[in-house]
Structure formats: C-alpha cells, structure tokens
Amino acid sequence: MAPNLSLLESYRARPSQSLRDHLHGVATNAEQLVPADAESAYGDDWQTVMRALAWTHDAGKLTTYFQQYLESGERSHAPRDEHTYHGFVSALLAAHVLYSLDVSAAMRTAGFYAVARHHGVLPTVVAAHEEYAGNGSKVDSQYDAPRAQLQDIKQNAAPAGNALVTAASNGQLEWDGVLVDTPATYQKLLVDPKKLDEQFYETLLRAWSTLVCADKLDAAEIALPEGAQRPELERLRTTVAGLPAGKTPLEQTLNQLRSTAHEESYQQLLTSHREGDRLFQIELPTGFGKTLTGLRAALELAEQRNSRAIYALPYTSILDQVDDVCQEYLDVDPLSDRYTVHHHLADTRTTATESKEGTVVNDGSEALYAETWQAGLVLTTFTQLFESVAGPGNTQAMKIPALQDSVIILDEPQGIALEWWSLVGRLAAFLTREYDTTIIMMTATQPQIFEQAPSLPSPTSLTTVTDECVSFLESNPRVTFNLHDSTAGYLAGDDSSTLSYETAAETLSEMTTDGTTTLAIANTIESAATLTDTVFDHSRPCETTISLGADLEAFHQSSSLNVEDMTDEAAEAYLEFVSDGLATAGDGTVVVTLTTQLRPRDRKLLLAALRRLLDSEISTPFEGWSVMTISTQLIEAGVDVSFDRLYRDFAPVPALVQAAGRCNREFSGSTSPVTVWRLASANDATTVPPSELIYGQRSLLRPARQALASLQAEHGAAIPEAELISTGVKAYYGELHHQRRTSERSDRLVEHFNSAAGEPLRNASLIEDDYATQDVVLLCSTEDRQRYEEYQNLREAGKFSTAKTVFEELKPLVVTLRVDSDAGQSDQLLMRDAREATVEYDTVSGRGIGSSRSE
Structure with missing residues (x-):
C-alpha cells in the first residue's frame, strides 16, 4: 500500500513550506541529479539510495521540539538544545532505512554521514566514527537526545513517521520497526572506516553532494532544467569554417595546421569516447589554436551526451580572455542559463531562473543556482574545480552532481600546483569511474600527470599534427631562446650568478626604442615593481617615459564607464585621458606594469589598454611610441598579446615556453629574441633570487637547470624554439618525475582521499602561501x-x-x-x-x- 504522504502536510520543514512538499521536492531533485541506471562502486542502485536519503534527511523535524522551535524561534522549550536538532536522529533513521533496503554496509555508512552532515561539511570519518560508534559514556550520552526525539515522534507523530519511513524504504520498513527506545543499537550499522576500501570516500562524496544540492535547490524553490542548456554549437562551427585561409604561403600553412588540429580533435574525441576512452590530450604549441580546438571538441561531445562542458584554467588573470572567446564565438552571456563564469572574483549568477511555480527568481537564489554548474558551458579555475571535488564546503558541493557525463577541459595543466599532481590523478580516476566524466588535458607543455598516476591509462592524443607543428617551427621559428650570461653562469654551477636591476633596466631602455615593444616577466611582485622603479630612475632626460597605470585613480574618479561591462570603451577613453594629461608632445615610451596586487578592475583596464597599444590596426594617441611591459607570470599563459622581444627571469622550462608565446605570435619579420636572465634579489632582507623564492632550488629549478644545460651543450647560448618546446620540455618533465619518484611515492593528499579524511582535504589549497x-x-x-x-x-x-x-x-x-x-x-x-x-x-x-x- 502506498504511504499516505498527506499526513506530513501539517508539519513544517520551514515556515513557508510543509515537510511533505520539501521531502518530495528533494526526492524529485535527487532523482534528476542521478542517472537512472547508475550504480555505486559497491553495486547499489543510486536512485534507490538517494530516494531513501531524500525522504529521511529531515525526519527529525517531525518532533514537537523542532516544530515549536520553528514557530517561536526559541530552543528554550526543549530539555536541551540538541532536542531541536534534526541531523543526527535523521541519519540514524536513514541508516535503518538503507539496511531495510539491503544496500551494502559501505553505502549504509556513507548514507548515515551524508544525512548527518547535510547542513555541514564532511568530517574525517575515522575520527567521526569514534564520536558516533566508539566506546565510553560520552558516546553513549550522545544517544540520549535521539532517543527522546524518536519517543516524541512515536507519541505525537507516529502516523506521519510511518508514512515517511515507508516512502523512504519502498515499504520495506514501518515505524513499528524503528528502534525508538534503543537508538544506540544503530551503531552496529556503521562500518569502521578503517575496514573500508579506497572507494568509500567517493561514495560518500556522491551521496552527500547530491543530497546537499537537491536540498538547497528545493529550499530556494528552484526547478532543475531538463538537461543542460548548452550554447548554440552551430554558431561556433560556422564561424570557424569561415575563418580566412591566409594571404601568404606561411599563413596558409599555419592556418591549415590549425584547421587540421581543430577538425581531427573533435572527430577523434567522438570516436575514441565511443570506444571507451575517457582521458585525452591536445598538445599544440602556443599560437596553433588550442582554445577553439578544445572548446569545439568538448561541446561536440557534450551535445552528443546531452551534458555540459567545463573549461578550467589555472589563473583568474587569463580567464577573461577565454571568456571573450566564448562570448564572441558562441554568443553567450555569463548570466544566462547556458553559460556560467565561476571564480572567486566573478559575478557568478544565473538570471531568469524559474521557480517551481514558473515565476522568475531575482534574489540571492541566482547565485545559488549558478553554484550548481547546471549551465551547458562553465568557465572556471582549477581551484574551484579540484577543491570542490576533493574537500568541498557545503555550498561548493552543489557543483559535484553536474560533473555527471561532463567534458572537462584542463587548459594549461602545468599550472596545477606540484603538490596536487598525484591527487589530481586520483580525482581523475574518481570522476571518470563514478561520473563517467571525460577529461581533456590541453597545453603546449604536457606535464604527464596522468601518465604517472598508477590507476590511469595514458591519455589518448586527439591530434596527429603535433610533430608537424614542431617541424613548422623548425622551418619558421618565431623566437630564439638566448641564455644571458647570468643564466649561463648559473647553469655552469655558480649559484651566485645573477643580474642587477640597474643593468636589467638599462638593457630594457636601450632595446625599447623607435616604436618597438618589449616584455619583461619577473617572478615576484617586488621584482616587477623594483624593475619598474629602476627603469624610471635610469630613463633618459631627453626622452618621455610614462607609466600607464599612474593615472588610474584620477580616471576612475572622473569617468562613469563601467570597466567590467565596457572594457574596450573604457580602455580607449583611458588612453585619451592619459594622453590629454601629458605636458609635452612627441614620442616616448609607455611603461605598463602588471601584477596581481593591482585591483582586478585596474588590471583588466590596463590589459585592455595594452592590447590597443600593441594592435597595429587600432589607432591610439600613442602612435609611434615604444611600449615596455613589466609583468609577473600573470601574462605568460593565455593572454593574447605579442611583443617584439622578451626578457624572462629564470624559471622552469614550461614557464619559459609559455612566456615565449607572448612574442612574435604572428610570425612577423625575423626571429625575435627571448632572453633568459637571472635577476638578483629585489629585497634587501635576503640575497635569495626571485626565481629561487618562487620555484625552489631543488623542486622545480634543478630539472630546469639540467634540461637547459643539456640544450646549451648542444646548441650553445642560442637555443632554437623547436628544440626547447620538444626536447627541452620532455627532458624537464622526465627529470622532474624521476626526481620526485612520482609513480612510486606515497602522497599525503591521496592518502587523505583514500581514507575519507574530509577535514585535511577541505583545508588543502591549490594556492599554497607561506604567509597569511x-x-x-x-x-x-x-x-x-x-x-x-x-x-x-x-x-x-x-x-x-x-x-x-x-x-x-x-x-x-x-x-x-x-x-x-x-x-x-x-x-x-x-x-x-x-x-x-x-x-x-x-x-x-x-x-x-x-x-x-x-x-
């Protein structure tokens, strides 16, 4: 007989919603968030499990203690505050219901913790087990409140309680079977986590995150869409097909390579996915069209699977450019239900969200819904993605269900913190197995993260033209890597071999003349700022040298333009504003300094203004001026700018390759020089060079030192581009993995994941700081x-x-x-x-x- 759910109507889940409506709504959401045929690692049917958890997660709200608290807002009427809480007692009922459904012991345990913590975060389960199922009077006393709560339901709400457990258990359990007077007996249903395998935390994450998402969406009265609403893919197909073939033979050959990589990547992805592959890579040099190639491939597969594409990057500073590409080629709005931009500085909202009554929602639920990543295309950071999967907070957990059948692009994966490499491999194994996720690694410098993971197959390459692209660069080099004397000395074993800021500044000033453009990349904010100061200290009295950022505050005070919404217009106006304030006419040098310590609004405006200065087809008040840019690493990956020459402070080989991608991008004229020097300390308090401060003498610099020394022995101080991006990168990562013994070593974060240690995973960060x-x-x-x-x-x-x-x-x-x-x-x-x-x-x-x- 079907349970009489109307008995739950007179009980409130919250002042505005009955318990019956809420539990039914959460169950409906959970059913949509889990595929109909999905099974856990232990063989349990996920639909059955989530229905049970949805109906039991708020069972404790049936008590008179909670109902009176909801009505009055006071807990004082209850014997103790704990009597008004509902998580623990609901979790005990959930465990009993799951037992009646004959699910696995591991799933029973996962279900208990999912319900117990559905308003909180996942604990370190070994410690929590001692709290709930250990020995001693303290543990025993914890069951006093659930006993009183169950007895209260038996006395005052037994028919409603019976309807609830009957619905949750598909009729396998009735209220008479609940251990009202001896709830401590339920401890026996919880498996000691030390006896569980490495897939327990995966199961717990899925149960908990699905329940949290289903619960929060229903509480906000937001209806889930029927499938992901993706951008119009045909627009991207048509636009790419209409790109020009090129005017010169070189342009034509380059564009043909881009086109071939683009076409075969999505076709190979569809074919290999049907054959069961889930890990892929696109390895192309900078400037060969990776962004559009990866985006097209991911959206093609997402359309075939009726799922979504998730495009993840290492830095917010380069995310804006990919956002521009998405908006231009897909005609999408970040506030729409088709496209979400999600990072800690983004306005992450989905407007025009429909409630269950069909009305439009315009309150804080817009941001809540965007957190679920239900859009068909999500642009985000590695931090948002991996921290949300490994050790999420309560709201972060809402995005995990959206990973089902999704296609994840990891753009520039070498930007993932080294300490997370092993865990990222473990997360990839989890996502591909539990959520049938597809992952594409996309970069010019593949870090071999998956190849070193013991439980993962090597990624399938999506393009066959990687070697042809390298051969093209051998015949048509954009840059040559020149090892400065300071670097050559360091490679020879002299750790004290560095370059002073005075000499570096003089070099930059001498080389940035007659309308040329120069980029210098420093390793720290202090180094970039010191280099900027020194350039101005040594500027020639007869020449005009201005800082582009100096007038930002005055401009913001006088302008009403919204930099976020009208970036190009604001950049144009700002250049006019700076020009109008010049005391003298004539040419000179514009110095642009970019660091992450600038406000995001100011950095975005400066980057937009810089692009205008570098674009020969855009007229600015600074025609004929030279441009010198001094930046931290924020500019070296994904920022679409091109300079005549580049100076890079010593860094790992992949960083040198990425930096060189900001030089001579259009293969114009002769080969451009990329000088690798080693700057001295910029801080009087230490003699440690910035390269060592950031990358560490042993962890990342030693393999770079060895790879560059080997290339230097063969080619001298001038290393060809094709050699560094192929032989140099492979040698670097080979030595790095050998040095770390990546495939053999145990990893602390992986051990936390395998042992369901929620707390240390939640405290782990992709952005490691040595300071507060x-x-x-x-x-x-x-x-x-x-x-x-x-x-x-x-x-x-x-x-x-x-x-x-x-x-x-x-x-x-x-x-x-x-x-x-x-x-x-x-x-x-x-x-x-x-x-x-x-x-x-x-x-x-x-x-x-x-x-x-x-x-």
Whole structure:
C-alpha cells in the first residue's frame, strides 16, 4: 500500500513550506541529479539510495521540539538544545532505512554521514566514527537526545513517521520497526572506516553532494532544467569554417595546421569516447589554436551526451580572455542559463531562473543556482574545480552532481600546483569511474600527470599534427631562446650568478626604442615593481617615459564607464585621458606594469589598454611610441598579446615556453629574441633570487637547470624554439618525475582521499602561501565608496541576499594582501580607502597597500 504522504502536510520543514512538499521536492531533485541506471562502486542502485536519503534527511523535524522551535524561534522549550536538532536522529533513521533496503554496509555508512552532515561539511570519518560508534559514556550520552526525539515522534507523530519511513524504504520498513527506545543499537550499522576500501570516500562524496544540492535547490524553490542548456554549437562551427585561409604561403600553412588540429580533435574525441576512452590530450604549441580546438571538441561531445562542458584554467588573470572567446564565438552571456563564469572574483549568477511555480527568481537564489554548474558551458579555475571535488564546503558541493557525463577541459595543466599532481590523478580516476566524466588535458607543455598516476591509462592524443607543428617551427621559428650570461653562469654551477636591476633596466631602455615593444616577466611582485622603479630612475632626460597605470585613480574618479561591462570603451577613453594629461608632445615610451596586487578592475583596464597599444590596426594617441611591459607570470599563459622581444627571469622550462608565446605570435619579420636572465634579489632582507623564492632550488629549478644545460651543450647560448618546446620540455618533465619518484611515492593528499579524511582535504589549497593573507576591498572613487556603503547598510539591516548581490559588484575592487601572521586574519572583508593618509595604493604596480610585496 502506498504511504499516505498527506499526513506530513501539517508539519513544517520551514515556515513557508510543509515537510511533505520539501521531502518530495528533494526526492524529485535527487532523482534528476542521478542517472537512472547508475550504480555505486559497491553495486547499489543510486536512485534507490538517494530516494531513501531524500525522504529521511529531515525526519527529525517531525518532533514537537523542532516544530515549536520553528514557530517561536526559541530552543528554550526543549530539555536541551540538541532536542531541536534534526541531523543526527535523521541519519540514524536513514541508516535503518538503507539496511531495510539491503544496500551494502559501505553505502549504509556513507548514507548515515551524508544525512548527518547535510547542513555541514564532511568530517574525517575515522575520527567521526569514534564520536558516533566508539566506546565510553560520552558516546553513549550522545544517544540520549535521539532517543527522546524518536519517543516524541512515536507519541505525537507516529502516523506521519510511518508514512515517511515507508516512502523512504519502498515499504520495506514501518515505524513499528524503528528502534525508538534503543537508538544506540544503530551503531552496529556503521562500518569502521578503517575496514573500508579506497572507494568509500567517493561514495560518500556522491551521496552527500547530491543530497546537499537537491536540498538547497528545493529550499530556494528552484526547478532543475531538463538537461543542460548548452550554447548554440552551430554558431561556433560556422564561424570557424569561415575563418580566412591566409594571404601568404606561411599563413596558409599555419592556418591549415590549425584547421587540421581543430577538425581531427573533435572527430577523434567522438570516436575514441565511443570506444571507451575517457582521458585525452591536445598538445599544440602556443599560437596553433588550442582554445577553439578544445572548446569545439568538448561541446561536440557534450551535445552528443546531452551534458555540459567545463573549461578550467589555472589563473583568474587569463580567464577573461577565454571568456571573450566564448562570448564572441558562441554568443553567450555569463548570466544566462547556458553559460556560467565561476571564480572567486566573478559575478557568478544565473538570471531568469524559474521557480517551481514558473515565476522568475531575482534574489540571492541566482547565485545559488549558478553554484550548481547546471549551465551547458562553465568557465572556471582549477581551484574551484579540484577543491570542490576533493574537500568541498557545503555550498561548493552543489557543483559535484553536474560533473555527471561532463567534458572537462584542463587548459594549461602545468599550472596545477606540484603538490596536487598525484591527487589530481586520483580525482581523475574518481570522476571518470563514478561520473563517467571525460577529461581533456590541453597545453603546449604536457606535464604527464596522468601518465604517472598508477590507476590511469595514458591519455589518448586527439591530434596527429603535433610533430608537424614542431617541424613548422623548425622551418619558421618565431623566437630564439638566448641564455644571458647570468643564466649561463648559473647553469655552469655558480649559484651566485645573477643580474642587477640597474643593468636589467638599462638593457630594457636601450632595446625599447623607435616604436618597438618589449616584455619583461619577473617572478615576484617586488621584482616587477623594483624593475619598474629602476627603469624610471635610469630613463633618459631627453626622452618621455610614462607609466600607464599612474593615472588610474584620477580616471576612475572622473569617468562613469563601467570597466567590467565596457572594457574596450573604457580602455580607449583611458588612453585619451592619459594622453590629454601629458605636458609635452612627441614620442616616448609607455611603461605598463602588471601584477596581481593591482585591483582586478585596474588590471583588466590596463590589459585592455595594452592590447590597443600593441594592435597595429587600432589607432591610439600613442602612435609611434615604444611600449615596455613589466609583468609577473600573470601574462605568460593565455593572454593574447605579442611583443617584439622578451626578457624572462629564470624559471622552469614550461614557464619559459609559455612566456615565449607572448612574442612574435604572428610570425612577423625575423626571429625575435627571448632572453633568459637571472635577476638578483629585489629585497634587501635576503640575497635569495626571485626565481629561487618562487620555484625552489631543488623542486622545480634543478630539472630546469639540467634540461637547459643539456640544450646549451648542444646548441650553445642560442637555443632554437623547436628544440626547447620538444626536447627541452620532455627532458624537464622526465627529470622532474624521476626526481620526485612520482609513480612510486606515497602522497599525503591521496592518502587523505583514500581514507575519507574530509577535514585535511577541505583545508588543502591549490594556492599554497607561506604567509597569511587577507582580502581587502580598496576604494578609489566616489562610486566605489557609495557601493561599499550600500553593501554595509544592507548587511546591518540583515538583508544578506541583497548584500551578496551588491558584493558581486565590489569583487573587482578586492585585492589579497600579505598580513602579519601574529596579527591574525579577519573573517570579515576589510576595507581600505585610498583617501586615507595611511593607505598607499600605487596604481603603477599595486605595491604599497598592506606592504604586500610577494607574488
């Protein structure tokens, strides 16, 4: 007999919703989030399991304790506060229901923790097991509250309780079978996690994240779509097919290689996927069309599978350019239900979200829905992706169900922190097995992460033209890598061989003349800022040298243009603003300094202005001027700019290759020089060079030293481009993996994953800092101050959903600062006003505020 669910109507899940409606809604959502034929690693039917968890997760709300608390907002009427909580008692009922359904012992245990923590985060399960099922009076006393709660339901809500457990168990359990007076007996249903295998945490992650997502969506009254709403793929197909073949023989050959890679990549992906492959790679040199090639391949497979594509990158600083490509070639809006841009500084919302009643939602639920990654195309960072899969917070967990059948592009995977490489391989095994996810590694310098993972097959290559592209570069080199004397000395064994900033600045000034363009990439913010200062200290009195960032604050104060929405227009206006303020006419040098310490709004404007200065087809007030750009690593991957020459502080080989991709991208004229030098310390407090501070003498620099020394022995100080991107990269990664014994060593993060240690995984970060940091919103204009005041007023008024929406507009003003660890960090967003005498925000480099000087 079907359960009489109307008995649950008189109980409230929340003031605005009955318990019956909520449990039914969560069950419906969970059913949509899990494929009909999906089985767990232990052979359990996921639909059956999630139905059980959905119907039991709020069972504790049937108590008079909770219902009175919901009505009054007070817990004082209950014997103890714990009597009004519902997670633990609901989890015990969930375990019993799963037992009645004859699921595996591992799934029973996973289901218990999923329900117990559905409003929280996953624990380290070994420790939690001692809490719930250990020996001693403290553990026994924990069951006093569930006993009282179950007895209360028996006395006051038994018919409703019977309807609930009957619905959850498909009729296999009734309320009379519940251990009302002896709930501690349920400890026996929980398996000691030490006896569980490596797939337990995978199972727990899926059960918990699905329940969390289903629960939050129903509470926000958001209806799940019927399948992913993807961008119109035909637009991308048509646009790519219409790209010009090229005017010169060189352009024609280059574009033919790009076209071949593009076509065969998506075709090979579809074919190999049908044959069972799930791991792939696209390896092409910079400038050979990887972005469109990977995007097309992923969307073709996503369309075939009625799923979504997730495009992940290492840095937010290069994500904007891929966003521009997506919007241009796919005609998508980041706020639509087809496309989501998700990183910590993005305005991550999905507008026009329909509620279950069909009305449009325009409150904080827009951001909540975007967190679920239900869009057909998601652009995000490695941090958002991998931290959400490994050790997610409660809201982060909402995106995990969307990984089902998805196609994930990992663009520039060498940017993944070395300490995470083994875990990323483990996560790939989890996602491909549990969620049938497809993963594409895409870069010019493959780091061989999957090849070194013991449980993974080698990725299938999607293109056959990689060697042809290298051969093309042998015949038509864009750059030559020149080893500076400071680097040559270091390769020869002299650790003290460095270059002073005075000499480096003089070289940059001498080489950046007569309308030429130069890029110098430093390894730290302090190094970039010091190099900038030294360039101005040594500028020739007879020449005009200006900093493009110096007028940013004045421009923001005078302009009403929205940099985020009207970037090109703002960049054009800013160049005019800077030009109008010049005291003298004539040519000179524009110096552009880019660091991550600049506010995102300022960095975005400077990059847009720089692109205009470098584009020969765009007229600017600085025609005939030379352009010198001094940047940290933020510019070296994915930023579509091209310079006449490049200077790169010593770094791992892949970083040198990526940097060179910002030089002579269009194969114009003669081969351009890429000089690799080794800058001295920029800090009086240490003699350690910036390269060593960032990359470490042993971990990343030793294999770079060996690979470059080997190439130097064969080619001398001038290393051909094709040699470095092929032989050099392979030698570097071969030595790196040999040095780390990657395939043999145990890995701390992998051990945490395999042992279901939720807490250390949640605390692990892809962005490892050796110092404490603090997010600060930096106000420079009247509009900034008005927006911040609005945000504060909304928070003080308790209007947190609206305040969160306003905060999205403040994100482009947020910088992350180094702070004194003794002073501690604040959980609140701090504010600094550029008008204050104590705030020194240097818009040239971002240096000054908070005395933050490290990258």
